[in-house]
Amino acid sequence: MKTLNKTIPVNGKFELMKLPFAPTLLEPVISAETMKFHHGKHLQAYLDNVNAALPGSGLENLSLEEVVKKATGGLRNNAGQLLNHNMYFAQFAPVQADNVPTGVLLGAIEIAFGSFENFKQEFTQAGVSLFGSGWVWLSANAAGKLMITQNTNATNPLQNGLRPLLTMDVWEHAYYLDYQNRRADHLSAMWQIIDWDIIASRYSS
Ligand code: MN
Numbered sequence: 001m002k003t004l005n006k007t008i009p010v011n012g013k014f015e016l017m018k019l020p021f022a023p024t025l026l027e028p029v030i031s032a033e034t035m036k037f038h039h040g041k042h043l044q045a046y047l048d049n050v051n052a053a054l055p056g057s058g059l060e061n062l063s064l065e066e067v068v069k070k071a072t073g074g075l076r077n078n079a080g081q082l083l084n085h086n087m088y089f090a091q092f093a094p095v096q097a098d099n100v101p102t103g104v105l106l107g108a109i110e111i112a113f114g115s116f117e118n119f120k121q122e123f124t125q126a127g128v129s130l131f132g133s134g135w136v137w138l139s140a141n142a143a144g145k146l147m148i149t150q151n152t153n154a155t156n157p158l159q160n161g162l163r164p165l166l167t168m169d170v171w172e173h174a175y176y177l178d179y180q181n182r183r184a185d186h187l188s189a190m191w192q193i194i195d196w197d198i199i200a201s202r203y204s205s
Pocket of ligand 1: 042
């Protein structure tokens with residue numbers, strides 16, 4: 001479950017991240033059918049677009065994170081989507097109803113949001129109220145303080161000087177096969193599959 005994703009291009013190309021779990025593992029929160037399209041089609045398309053746009057951009061051989069910070073136009077959008085999805089698909093674990101963070105990360109959540117329950121409510125509401133397509137993020141600033149942000153389209157908190165820790169994808173392709181228009185139901189269910197060890201490792205790195 002702890003496989004790190006390759007964010008450095010190999011021979012000028014980024015590679016499709018391998019899912020660190022079987023596509024059925026997250027059911028019923030996310031179906032294997034959604035995983036097939038989301039990882040196999042949507043992410044593949046963003047990856048192909050990045051690899052097509054990199055040559056001649058002046059950003060060849062940079063890490064994906066650096067490309068996301070420095071690119072403009074279509075490359076910025078597709079690289080943002082590639083990084084966002086790589087982080088998204090790497091942060092999950094099997095369904096666990098009473099899934100909670102622990103330790104230093106839990107302490108930071110309680111300082112910033114009062115309680116874990118209150119954090120979940122605020123985060124879910126930020127995802128529900130984000131108009132159109134985008135991502136809701138938990139990030140840390142340079143001082144380690146946690147905050148929730150709504151990022152439209154392909155943007156990543158890195159572009160605003162924050163360290164991204166946890167994300168939920170509120171593009172309709174992330175949930176429409178399973179939940180149709182019920183974005184709130186999807187986001188509420190997602191708390192059962194967050195791998196808090198991964199989020200804690202992002203926070204402490
Ligand atoms: Mn997506």
